[in-house]
Amino acid sequence: MQIVLFPHPALRFPSVEVQRIDDALRSAVQKMFALMYESKGVGLAANQVGLPFRFFVVNPSGDPEKKEEEEVFINPIISSRRGMEFHEEGCLSLPKIYSDVERPLEITIDAFDLNGQSRKRKIKGFLARVIQHEYDHIEGFLFTDRIEADQHDEIYEDILLVAEQFRKQQAEGLYDGDEGIEKELAVMAANGRVPAGFSTTKKPTPAPNAE
Ligand code: ZN
Numbered sequence: 001m002q003i004v005l006f007p008h009p010a011l012r013f014p015s016v017e018v019q020r021i022d023d024a025l026r027s028a029v030q031k032m033f034a035l036m037y038e039s040k041g042v043g044l045a046a047n048q049v050g051l052p053f054r055f056f057v058v059n060p061s062g063d064p065e066k067k068e069e070e071e072v073f074i075n076p077i078i079s080s081r082r083g084m085e086f087h088e089e090g091c092l093s094l095p096k097i098y099s100d101v102e103r104p105l106e107i108t109i110d111a112f113d114l115n116g117q118s119r120k121r122k123i124k125g126f127l128a129r130v131i132q133h134e135y136d137h138i139e140g141f142l143f144t145d146r147i148e149a150d151q152h153d154e155i156y157e158d159i160l161l162v163a164e165q166f167r168k169q170q171a172e173g174l175y176d177g178d179e180g181i182e183k184e185l186a187v188m189a190a191n192g193r194v195p196a197g198f199s200t201t202k203k204p205t206p207a208p209n210a211e
Contacts, residue, residue, distance in 0.1 A: 001031040001049050002200040003039060003092050005166040006142065006159065009181045010047040011093055015054045015138040017075045019192030021116050025055075028194045029072050029114060032057045037064040041092045043130045045137030048093050050181075050200040052189045056134035060127045076111035078135055079120075087129055089143045097158045099151050101143050103132050174201045 004010055018025065028051060036044040036057060045056040055074040059066065083105030090098045106124035109131060113119065123131060133143060144152060144159065169175055176184070188195060 001028070001035060001198070003035055003044070003048055004050055004175075004200060005095070005169070006093050006162050008050070008093070008166055008175070009178050010050045010052060010185055011137070011142065012140045013047060013052045013182070013185045013189075014140060015047050015052045016189045016192060018053050018055055018112075021074065021112070021114060022193065024194040024196045024198065026114060028198060029055075029057055033059070033064075033070060036092070037062070039092050039095075043134045044092060045134045047137055047140075050185075051194055051198065052185045053192075053194065054138045056131075056138060058127070058130050058134060060130055072114050073109070073111040073131065073134070074113065076109055076131075076135060076138075078107050078109050078132070080108040082106040083124075087126075089129070089133060091133070091143055094142065094144065094159065094162055097144075097155050097162070099143065099147050099155055101133075101146050103129055103146070107132060109135075174203055176202060 028046070028049070032044045032046070032049055035049065036059070040062060042060050042062045043056060043058040046053045054076065055072065057070065057072050059070045061069045081104035084102055085105050086100045086102050088098050089101045090096070105128065106122060107128050108120065108122050110118060110120040136143070144155070170177060175181060
C-alpha cells in the first residue's frame, strides 16, 4: 500500500459507502495507520491509498505509541458545524506544502467504528480540524480547494512539482494512466468493499528512498 500523490484520480473520485466491515477492510486500516505514522501524519483517508470508500483513520497525536488516540471513521456524516478559525494544514498527498485553512471549530459527527458500532458526538479543536480535512478527502476535496487565490499562488509551483512526481510514477509504470485508474476505482466502488490483497500500485511498492 502506498499514499498517492496529487493528482492521482482517487483524490477526486466520488467515494462510496463501505458495505461491510471485513478482514480486508481491517487489514487496510492497519496498513493505513502504519503509512500515516511513517509519513508523520495525523490522519489518512481511504482514497489517499487508492481506495474509493468513505472511511479514514486519525490519531491527532501522530504518535504510534498512543494507540488510545487512534480512531477509524466509517461512513461518517458531519451533521453540524460551529464557529470558524484559521490554522495551518498540510497533506500527505501534497507533501511539504502548507497553508492556513479556515474551518469550523466544532463539529457533530456520526460514524461507524471497526466493530460496526455507530456513535454520534461533538468534537472540537485540533481533532475536529483533522477530521474535517479527512472528511474533505472522501468528498473529493483537498485543503488547497479551501484557500484564497493569493494563498494558492504562493504554493502553486510546489503543487506542480508534486504533480510532476505523480506523472513520473505513472510513466515508470507504478500506476496505470488516469483512465485505467478510474476504471479500477469504479469497479471497486461498485463492489462496495476493499478487495482482498489490495495493492495501491501496479508494481510492488519500492522501499523508501530507493533510487
Ligand atoms: Zn490530506
